[in-house]
Amino acid sequence: MFVRVLRDFCRRTTTVPGGENVVNRLIHVTVPLEKNRDRRSFLASVPRKDEGTEGEKFVFIDSAITNFIFLRKEEMFPDINTPNMLFGGVKFSDVPICHIKSSRNNTILHVTKANGERIMIRSCGMEGFKNTRKGTNIAAQATAISLATRVLEFGIHTVRVTIQGLGPGRMSSIKGLTMGGLKIISVTDDTPISWNPLRSRKQRKL
Amino acid sequence: MKHLKFISRTVLVRNENVDEACRVLNRIMGSEGFLDQYRRTMFYEKPTQMRRRINYEKCKAIYDEDMKRKINFVLRKNRPEPFPGCY
Numbered sequence: 227m228f229v230r231v232l233r234d235f236c237r238r239t240t241t242v243p244g245g246e247n248v249v250n251r252l253i254h255v256t257v258p259l260e261k262n263r264d265r266r267s268f269l270a271s272v273p274r275k276d277e278g279t280e281g282e283k284f285v286f287i288d289s290a291i292t293n294f295i296f297l298r299k300e301e302m303f304p305d306i307n308t309p310n311m312l313f314g315g316v317k318f319s320d321v322p323i324c325h326i327k328s329s330r331n332n333t334i335l336h337v338t339k340a341n342g343e344r345i346m347i348r349s350c351g352m353e354g355f356k357n358t359r360k361g362t363n364i365a366a367q368a369t370a371i372s373l374a375t376r377v378l379e380f381g382i383h384t385v386r387v388t389i390q391g392l393g394p395g396r397m398s399s400i401k402g403l404t405m406g407g408l409k410i411i412s413v414t415d416d417t418p419i420s421w422n423p424l425r426s427r428k429q430r431k432l
Numbered sequence: 433m434k435h436l437k438f439i440s441r442t443v444l445v446r447n448e449n450v451d452e453a454c455r456v457l458n459r460i461m462g463s464e465g466f467l468d469q470y471r472r473t474m475f476y477e478k479p480t481q482m483r484r485r486i487n488y489e490k491c492k493a494i495y496d497e498d499m500k501r502k503i504n505f506v507l508r509k510n511r512p513e514p515f516p517g518c519y
Contacts, residue, residue: 279458279467302456304442319438386438392467397454404450413453414442415461419470429475 279392304412313384313411321411324373324385326399331358333366333395335373335403337385345380348373350395366395367402374406384409388416441466 309319322345325336334349350365353372359365377385387403387410389396404410435441441461443453461467477485 279462301446302444302453304439304444308439308444388437392470400450400454404448409448410445410450412438412442412444413450413457414438415457415466416437416441417461417466417470419466420473421469423473426473426476 279396314409316384318386318411322382322385324387324403324408324410325390325416326387326395327390328366328393328395328399329361329391330393331361333360333369333393333399335370335399337373337377337382345382346373346377348376361394363394363398366393366399367405369395370399370402371406374403374408378407382408384411386410386412386414388414390416390418392417 309317311318313321320340322340323338323342325338327334327336332350334347336347337345339345348369350360350362350369353365353369355362355365355368385403385408387400389400400410400413441457443457443460445453458467
């Protein structure tokens with residue numbers, strides 16, 4: 227409030243012979259005063275750092291699941307009969323798989339048949355994103371869209387998705403696949419997690 | 433133990449609601465501690481760091497338990513006198 231009053235005080239309109247009103251500011255006063263405000267608005271406009279795991283911090287699983295409209299809990303999670311369920315005339319276990327590996331610096335999408343035979347592989351680097359731009363959610367989404375359009379030409383319309391890793395492309399690549407026109411029937415997390423791991427690499431120095 | 437792929441850690445997508453399915457998957461992974469474990473084992477955790485972390489977690493659990501009890505006590509209903517201390 228005080229800043230605004232002061233700023234209005236500092237602002238003077240002068241009439242130029244041309245007839246236009248020009249706003250003058252006292253540079254010494256206005257700039258430092260507005261610096262804080264500008265930084266705050268800048269920080270507000272910057273998107274929060276994307277860890278790729280939207281919804282992770284929510285705890286109430288059961289209530290979230292019951293919030294689904296027209297959905298029962300049994301329909302959400304696979305059971306014994308799921309591999310034999312039909313999706314567009316194909317058994318669930320025979321539907322092609324899209325493996326997504328999203329690491330810190332890149333996202334690799336890999337479409338295979340159900341037995342693991344490769345159909346197509348695309349990564350953010352192959353898509354023309356280089357260096358740090360590879361490791362962004364935008365790159366992942368663009369890659370996924372282009373992969374989806376290519377895969378559709380092969381006659382594949384439905385896929386199962388497995389995700390590995392917690393990179394920035396974790397969620398956005400799935401979004402890209404749906405935007406590209408693929409129908410996703412299931413989402414699986416395939417992140418390699420061990421509770422008695424080998425000694426991992428040393429910590430990054432920051 | 434190896435878990436069956438496409439049975440464990442899997443959410444089926446219904447009504448084209450992929451976003452919601454992903455969110456449920458993340459939520460389950462997060463609350464079961466899978467993602468924490470993954471983040472923790474990405475880099476080697478030195479024994480001192482591990483000790484410090486575990487001590488901190490213990491203290492936090494005790495504090496949380498006590499605080500929860502306190503809050504439940506303050507917010508409890510059906511007390512014999514509805515407004516204690518107010519005459």
